[in-house]
Amino acid sequence: MKRLKAMARAYREYWRINVLTTLEYRENFLMWFAFTIVYHGTALGALWVVLTAFPSMNGWTFRDMAFLYGLWMLAHAVNNTFFSEIGNIPDHVHEGEFDRLLVRPLDTLFQLIATPGQTFPDELILAVSYFAAATWYSGVHVGVLFLIFVPLIALGGALIDLGINLIVGTLAFWFVRVDALQWIVAQLEQEFTRYPVSIYSRSVRLLLTFAFPFAFMNYYPAAFFLNKPENALALPPAVGLLTPLIGLAFVSVAYAFWRFGLNRYQGVGH
């Protein structure tokens, strides 16, 4: 209980420093926010161009794809807002700062997550606004089920995102430099969540469902809410609501791997 209180206090402090830092470097913050808009804008722009030239992709129109993208954006933004520091594990290891976390009396992973930087919920605000617009645009019915499950799905999707980043970050205990791998995993996640998973071959669909469950970040939930008659593996449509559970399961596996790596971590010799 005392420990939880200490964590809560540290976490509040973490957000206070984040906000103050952001206010201090305002121009920098605005430039990165502009990039966030451009990043999502160009992705949606490319989708729009393609689906203007070709009105349907395996039965999905631009309106459907806009919703598909919105679900991914929501989950991804939750991850970026709360767990972005996981991506810096390799840097911490590389610089030897990581060793400092090990001797402090709080959970190592918690300390990592609460390392202050310039995190600000700008992308999350953007994602929520976009998602609301995309939901309206795609004509998805907003009922009780939608309102209960969408936040849970965003959270579950964020856990999938966190899990994969944690696994790649843990690899830094052995390989130190994993920059390229991190970049590529991020890129593949982004590409594999952009289109309906049903376009891929069966083995890739199985991989995206059971091994790297990116399909649960947005494809299965979107297929459910859009009432798509088919989904990639002929599973019942309601699997789309399993995302929170899948996220928990996946992040547990990643956490186990993290513990395994942590027990074998020997430092880089600082």
Place this chain on the structure above:
Amino acid sequence: MSVVFSRPRFRLEPYVEFAKVAMAKEATYRFDVFTNIASVLVRVYILRTVWVALYAHNAAPSELPLHAVITYSTIAMLMSLVMDIDQTRILRDSLHDGSIVLDFTKPMRVPLYFIANGTGEVLFHAVLMIPALALALFFVHIDVPSFGTLAAFLVSFLLGYSVGFCINFILNCTAFWTLEITAVQFIVTWITDLVGGELVPLVLFPAALQNVLVVLPFAAMFSTPLLIYVGHIPPAQYAGALGLQAFWLIALGAVSVVMWRLGARRLVSQGG
């Protein structure tokens, strides 16, 4: 300029050495090299799947048949291996840590040093295109054009690369005035990928947009060489297409020179 540089006889050898060192530096990150090639393969698989799915369910557009669009996207991805490099990053880095002052005291032409360094880096990645292409051929079939078309493509690619180089140099030059420009560079790269025709061929854009985008320098970087390769720009139009690229190269080259001069002068007037 307020400082007179002594000009010894120009020798090319030191710059070749700079390029070699930069190349060797890139080659030390073997794990990165491996993951980079692996990622090209996965992305080639994705792009093929995406285009196949699109062509299977819709009437094919007359501009580009399926095999041409797959060839286009694969070549675009290989081109991006060298086009997306931040070639003159070393200029920004040496401005940040102040080492640019030392660079000026060395018996060399500083911009040429930056260019040599970037070229070495790029050449290393250009070599990587070969295994990436060879492996990509397991996933996709790529059209091979006639010798004349291939030659025109190579010229156009070189022009496009140079245009990209100037844009990169201009952006890094802004570090003379303002220090943090990474976000701006990202913005320019992402916009280039879309409006330059790397992600989606410009011929698939709505006509009104297309007419604007084809004359911009971003199209000179990606779209022009690629459309020459797939034969959408026929030999009769080569002169005009290459001419427009050359125009952008000259214009942006001039801006680069002006930016460099102004930046270097500012550095000197501030006392370094």
